[in-house]
Amino acid sequence: MTATATRPTDTPPDGALSHRQILTILSGLVLGMFLAALDQTIVSTAIKTIGNDLNDLSAQAWVTTAFLITSTIAAPLFGKLSDIYGRKRLFMLAIVIFVIGSALCGLAQSMYELAAFRAFQGIGAGGIMPLALAVIGDIIPPRERARYQGYMMAVFASASVLGPVLGGLLSGTDSFLGAAGWRWIFYINVPIAAFALVVIAKVLHLDHVRRERRIDWWGSVLLAVGLVPLLVVAEQGQSWGWASAGSFACYFTGAAGIALFIWVQHRMGDDALLPLRLFRSSTFSVASAQVTIIGMAMFGGLSVIPLYLQIVKGASPTKSGLLLLPLVAGLMLASLASGQLVARTGRYKIFPVVGSVLMVIGMGLLILIGADTPLWQTDIYMAVFGIGLGLNMQSLVLAMQNAVPAKDMGVASASSTFFRSIGGTLGTAIFLSVLFSLAGTKISHEYTKAASDPSFLAAAKAHPDQLTALHQHLGAGLDDTSFLNGLAKPLSHPFFAGFSAAGDVVFAIVAILLLGAIVLSTRLKEVPLRMVSGNQARSEAETAAAAASNAPRPAADAAGAGQDAAAGPATDDTAPRAGSGSDQARG
Structure with missing residues (x-):
C-alpha cells in the first residue's frame, strides 16, 4: 500500500x-x-x-x-x-x-x-x-x-x-x-x-x-444480497405473511448473502x-x-x-x-x-x-x-x-x-x-x-367486556346504525379507523382501550x-479519549516520520535494522509500545 x-x-x-x-x-x-x-x-x-x-x-x-x-x-x-x-x-x-x-x-x-x-x-x-x-x-x-x-x-x-x-x-x-x-x-x-x-x-x-x-466490490455486492431480502421482508412480511413462501425465500437468500459477506470480509483483511x-x-x-x-x-x-x-x-x-x-x-x-x-x-x-x-x-x-x-x-x-x-x-x-x-x-x-x-x-x-x-384480539376482548356495560348498551340501543357500521368495519380489519369519529363515545371507547392495550x-x-x-x-470499556484530532494525529505522524528519515543513523544501528527487517515485522506482543504514539494513531 x-x-x-x-x-x-x-x-x-x-x-x-x-x-x-x-x-x-x-x-x-x-x-x-x-x-x-x-x-x-x-x-x-x-x-x-x-x-x-x-x-x-x-x-x-x-x-x-x-x-x-x-x-x-x-x-x-x-x-x-x-x-x-x-x-x-x-x-x-x-x-x-x-x-x-x-x-x-x-x-x-x-x-x-x-x-x-x-x-x-x-x-x-x-x-x-x-x-x-x-x-x-x-x-x-x-x-x-x-x-x-x-x-x-x-x-x-x-x-x-x-x-x-x-x-x-x-x-x-x-x-x-x-x-x-x-x-x-x-x-x-x-x-x-x-x-x-x-x-x-x-x-x-x-x-x-x-x-x-x-x-x-464483492463485499458491497454481497452486503446488498444479504440485506435487501431481509429489509424487504421486514417491511412487507406483515402483508405477505411471515411464514409465506416469499418470506422464507427472503430469509434464505439474506442468510446466505450475509454468510458469504462475512467470508469475503475475512479474505479481504484491511481492504474489507x-x-x-x-x-x-x-x-x-x-x-x-x-x-x-x-x-x-x-x-x-x-x-x-x-x-x-x-x-x-x-x-x-x-x-x-x-x-x-x-x-x-x-x-x-x-x-x-x-x-x-x-x-x-x-x-x-x-x-x-x-x-x-x-x-x-x-x-x-x-x-x-x-x-x-x-x-x-x-x-x-x-x-x-x-x-x-x-x-x-x-x-x-x-x-x-x-x-x-x-x-x-x-x-x-x-x-x-x-x-x-x-x-x-x-x-x-x-x-x-x-x-x-x-x-384485533385486544379490541374484541374490550367489546366483549363492554357488552355488559349499561352505557354501551344504551348507546347501542340509541344508535343502531352506528352499531351496524361498527361491526362492518371491525370485520374488515384495521386499515381505516376514520369511522370511529362518527360513533358515540361509549361505542368507540372499547376500540381505543383495546388498541392501547396492544400498544x-x-x-x-x-x-x-x-x-x-x-x-x-x-x-462498555471506557478507552481514554485522545487529545488530538484525526488530522493532528496524521500531521504529527508525518512530522515524526520525516524527522526519522532525515536523522543520521550509525552504521551499526543501520546494520541491526537491516537484520531486523530481514527477520520480519515484530508482533504486537514483542514490538515496543510508545504510549504517545498509540494515542496519536487514534483520533
Whole structure:
C-alpha cells in the first residue's frame, strides 16, 4: 500500500482548527445531516396523498422501502471509500446525488418512478450521515468532539421526529407555485442541500491522504444480497405473511448473502468494506450491538407512539408529530448536556448506562398509558424516554470512533449509522407487526367486556346504525379507523382501550429489549479519549516520520535494522509500545 498526501495552504501546520472554523464547517454538515435524516420519515404522513395523486396507492410501501434499503447499504461503502479517497469529495458527491434524487422525486409521474428516484436519493443520504460524523472526527479531538457531536445527534433525532410534521403540512397544501404540495417535500431539499454543498466546498479543507487499496466490490455486492431480502421482508412480511413462501425465500437468500459477506470480509483483511479486525475491540463490538438495540427502540417506539396519538387521542398526523415535542426536547437537552460534560471530564461510559436505564423507565411508564390517560402524563413519559435516548446517541458514536485508529474513522462512523439503520428497520417491522397482530384480539376482548356495560348498551340501543357500521368495519380489519369519529363515545371507547392495550404489550417488549442495552452499557470499556484530532494525529505522524528519515543513523544501528527487517515485522506482543504514539494513531 502507498499513500500520498496534500495539505491545503490555509490549514494550520498541526491540523488544528479554530472554534469559528469548526462552527462554519459544522453548519454545512448539520444541514446535510438534517435533510438526510428528515427524508427517512417525512414521506410517512404524506404517502396516502402521494398515492392518491399518482393513482397507485398499492405501491406505497416501496417508496419508503427503496430509500431505506439503499441508504443502509450505501453507508458502509461511503465510509470505506472516504478512508481511501478523502472525506470532502465523497461528502460532496453524496450531497450531489441527494440533490439530484430529490429533484427527480419531485418530478415523478408514477409511484414506481418515485420509488426508483427515492432509491437513488437514498444512496446520497446513506453517505451524508456517516461522512458528516467522520469529518467531525477528522477535525476535532475526541474529548472536544463530544460537544459538537451532541449538536449533530440532536439534529439527527429531531429531524427524524419532525419529518412526519413537515410531511403532513406540505402534503396538506393542494398547490404551491404551480406544483402539488407533496412535491415540495422533495423540492425543498434542493436549495438547502445546494447551500450545504457550497459551504462544504468553500470552508472544508482536510489533509487528503490517498491510500492505494483494493476496493471491496464483492463485499458491497454481497452486503446488498444479504440485506435487501431481509429489509424487504421486514417491511412487507406483515402483508405477505411471515411464514409465506416469499418470506422464507427472503430469509434464505439474506442468510446466505450475509454468510458469504462475512467470508469475503475475512479474505479481504484491511481492504474489507467492514474490516473484521475492528470487532476485536470490545468497545467497538459492544457499542455496535448497543447502537442496534437503541435503533430498534428508537424507531420502533416512534412508530407506535404516533399511532396511539392519532387513533386513540384523535390527533391528525401533523398534530401527532407536534405532540412528540416533549420527547424531542428531552433528547436535545440530554444530547447537548452530555456532550458538554464529556468535553469537561473526558468520561463517557456513564452516559450510556444512565441513558439505557432512563429508556427502560420511560418505556415502563408508557406501558401504563391507556385510552383515558391525559396527554400531560404521556408527555412526561416521552420526555423521560427522550432524555435516555439523548444520553446514548452521541456517546456511543464517540466510543466507536475512539476505539479505532484514525485511518478507520470513516468505517467507524459509517458502522454506527449502519447498525442504527438495521436496528431501526427491524424494530419498526417487528413492533408494528406485533401491534397489529394483537390489536384485533385486544379490541374484541374490550367489546366483549363492554357488552355488559349499561352505557354501551344504551348507546347501542340509541344508535343502531352506528352499531351496524361498527361491526362492518371491525370485520374488515384495521386499515381505516376514520369511522370511529362518527360513533358515540361509549361505542368507540372499547376500540381505543383495546388498541392501547396492544400498544402496551409493544412497550413492554421494547422495555425488555432495552434491558439488554443496560447490560451492554455496563460492559462498555471506557478507552481514554485522545487529545488530538484525526488530522493532528496524521500531521504529527508525518512530522515524526520525516524527522526519522532525515536523522543520521550509525552504521551499526543501520546494520541491526537491516537484520531486523530481514527477520520480519515484530508482533504486537514483542514490538515496543510508545504510549504517545498509540494515542496519536487514534483520533
